[in-house]
Amino acid sequence: MKTIAALATPPGVSGIAVIRVSGPEVFSAIDKIFQGKQKPSEMKSHTIHYGDIIDIYNNNIIVDKAIISIFKAPNSFTGDDVIEISCHGGKITPSLILDLLYKMGISPAEPGEFTKMAFLNGKMDLVQAEAVADLIHSISVNSSQTAARQLNGNFSKSISDLRQQLIKICSLLEIDLDFINDDVEFSDYDRMNALINDTILFCENLINQYKADNILRSGFHIAIIGYPNSGKSSLFNALLNKNRAIVSNIPGTTRDYIEDYIYVNNIPVKLIDTAGLRDTIDIIELDGIKLAENMVSQADLILLINDLTLGENHSNKLFEYISNKFKEIPIVILQNKIDIATTNDNNDLEQYTDNNIYISAKKSIGLHDISNIIVKYYNLSINPSQNILVNERHKALLINVIEELSLAKNALKTHSNELAAINIRNAANYFGEISGESFNNDVLNSIFSKFCIGK
Ligand SMILES: Nc1nc2c(ncn2[C@@H]2O[C@H](COP(=O)(O)OP(=O)(O)OP(=O)(O)O)[C@@H](O)[C@H]2O)c(=O)[nH]1
Ligand SMILES: [Mg+2]
Structure with a gap:
C-alpha cells in the first residue's frame, strides 16, 4: 500500500x-x-x-x-x-x-484517492463517499445540508437492510429448489410478494426524488426559448446583468446555446439562452435548433419569449408545440418589448397559462416578476425535507433493481423458483453496487475521479 x-x-x-x-x-x-x-x-x-x-x-x-x-x-x-x-x-x-x-x-x-482509501478501509460506504463529493461541490445551502445528512449513512442502511432481506428470500427459494414446489407454503409466497412489492415501491420513490435532487445538486435549469429576434439573448443578458450573449436585430443571431449561472434569492439558477426556434432551411441554424431542443428537454422551467410588437398571440403555435413536446416542464410566457408595443385588448394567451408576464428585456422592466416566478417554481420542484441525494448512478441501479424484481414476481407466479431466485439475487447485487457492498474497480474509478485532488 x-x-x-x-x-x-x-x-x-x-x-x-x-x-x-x-x-x-x-x-x-x-x-x-x-x-x-x-x-x-x-x-x-x-x-x-x-x-x-x-x-x-x-x-x-x-x-x-x-x-x-x-x-x-x-x-x-x-x-x-x-x-x-x-x-x-x-x-x-x-x-x-x-x-x-x-x-x-x-x-x-490522485483525485478522490483519500476518500477512496477511506472506502476501501471500511470507514464509509460508497453513498457516503459520494456525499463527500456532493458536499464539496455544493452550490446551495440546501444541497450542502442534504449532503451532510447523507454522510450519516441512513440511505445506505435502508439499502443494505433491503438487500439482506432479498438475499434471505433467495436462500429460501434456493433451499426449496431441492423439494417439489408444493412444499413451499402459500404464506411464504405471500410474504415474498409483499416484500418484493415494497422494495419496488421504495425504489420508485427514490427515482422520483432524483429530479428534485438534481436541482439541489446542479441548480435550477431555466431555458429561454422563443422565435428568432423575440429578445431571448436580451433577457439572458438582463438577468445576468452583463453583456454575455450577442444581441442584434438579425434573426438567428444565437446559433446554438449559451449558458451561465445566477443566484435568484439564493437559488442557484442555470440560465440557458437558445437559438430561435422556427422551421428553417439554414443548416447551421437547424443544428442549433436541435441543440436548443435538447437543452430545453433538460430544463426545469421554460421561459417562452413572445415579441409583443407582433401580437400577443404570435407565439401560440410555438407554445403548443413546446408544451406538447415537453409535457412535464412548466412554461411561462413573457410578453417582451412592452416599451414599444401598442397594447392589445385581445388576450387569448390567458387560455394557455396563468403565467403571462409583460416585460421589456431591453429596458429591464418586469425582471422582478420573473424572479418571483423562478422562486415559485423552484419551491414547487424541490422536496425540502429529504435526507437523501439520489444521483444518476443510483438511479440507473434502482431501475435495474425494479426490472429484476418485476421479473422475479412473474417467475413466482408460475412457481419458477429457480428463475425467481436468479432475478432476486441480481436485484440484491444491484443494491450492493449502490452502497459499495459489491463493487468493481471501474465503478470505483469513475466515482472517485470526479473528486478533487486532496479529497
Ligand atoms: N425595444 C425593445 N427592443 C428589444 C427588446 N428586447 C430585445 N429587443 C431587440 O430585439 C432584437 C433582437 O434581440 P435579441 O436579444 O438578439 O433576440 P434573440 O431572441 O436572442 O434573437 P436570436 O438569437 O436571433 O434568435 C434586438 O435588436 C434587440 O435590441 C425590448 O424589450 N424592447
Ligand atoms: Mg439570441
Whole structure:
C-alpha cells in the first residue's frame, strides 16, 4: 500500500494551506522533515504540534514553521496513519513541502484517492463517499445540508437492510429448489410478494426524488426559448446583468446555446439562452435548433419569449408545440418589448397559462416578476425535507433493481423458483453496487475521479 500526499486546500494565496499525507510511511517520512519538541512517531493521536519543516536535501534549511495534526490508524479520515501539515499558504511554501514529500518517495494523491482509501478501509460506504463529493461541490445551502445528512449513512442502511432481506428470500427459494414446489407454503409466497412489492415501491420513490435532487445538486435549469429576434439573448443578458450573449436585430443571431449561472434569492439558477426556434432551411441554424431542443428537454422551467410588437398571440403555435413536446416542464410566457408595443385588448394567451408576464428585456422592466416566478417554481420542484441525494448512478441501479424484481414476481407466479431466485439475487447485487457492498474497480474509478485532488 502506498503513502500519498496532496494539498487539501485550494491552491493560491491564502493564510494557511493544509497538506494531507496518508499511508504506512507517514510517520517515518515526517520524522525526517519535522523538528519540534517531539518526534511525530512518538506523538499521541489527535494532537497538534508546532515546529519547523526542514529541507533535508538542502542543508536542513527551514522551509516553514508549521503545525502538524496527528491521526493514527484506524482513527483517521482514510483509516490509515494520517498527518495534516498546516503551513503558510501561497504558491511557494506548500509546493516546496510537497516536493520534499515526493522526493522521499511519497506519491502525489490522485483525485478522490483519500476518500477512496477511506472506502476501501471500511470507514464509509460508497453513498457516503459520494456525499463527500456532493458536499464539496455544493452550490446551495440546501444541497450542502442534504449532503451532510447523507454522510450519516441512513440511505445506505435502508439499502443494505433491503438487500439482506432479498438475499434471505433467495436462500429460501434456493433451499426449496431441492423439494417439489408444493412444499413451499402459500404464506411464504405471500410474504415474498409483499416484500418484493415494497422494495419496488421504495425504489420508485427514490427515482422520483432524483429530479428534485438534481436541482439541489446542479441548480435550477431555466431555458429561454422563443422565435428568432423575440429578445431571448436580451433577457439572458438582463438577468445576468452583463453583456454575455450577442444581441442584434438579425434573426438567428444565437446559433446554438449559451449558458451561465445566477443566484435568484439564493437559488442557484442555470440560465440557458437558445437559438430561435422556427422551421428553417439554414443548416447551421437547424443544428442549433436541435441543440436548443435538447437543452430545453433538460430544463426545469421554460421561459417562452413572445415579441409583443407582433401580437400577443404570435407565439401560440410555438407554445403548443413546446408544451406538447415537453409535457412535464412548466412554461411561462413573457410578453417582451412592452416599451414599444401598442397594447392589445385581445388576450387569448390567458387560455394557455396563468403565467403571462409583460416585460421589456431591453429596458429591464418586469425582471422582478420573473424572479418571483423562478422562486415559485423552484419551491414547487424541490422536496425540502429529504435526507437523501439520489444521483444518476443510483438511479440507473434502482431501475435495474425494479426490472429484476418485476421479473422475479412473474417467475413466482408460475412457481419458477429457480428463475425467481436468479432475478432476486441480481436485484440484491444491484443494491450492493449502490452502497459499495459489491463493487468493481471501474465503478470505483469513475466515482472517485470526479473528486478533487486532496479529497
Ligand atoms: N425595444 C425593445 N427592443 C428589444 C427588446 N428586447 C430585445 N429587443 C431587440 O430585439 C432584437 C433582437 O434581440 P435579441 O436579444 O438578439 O433576440 P434573440 O431572441 O436572442 O434573437 P436570436 O438569437 O436571433 O434568435 C434586438 O435588436 C434587440 O435590441 C425590448 O424589450 N424592447
Ligand atoms: Mg439570441
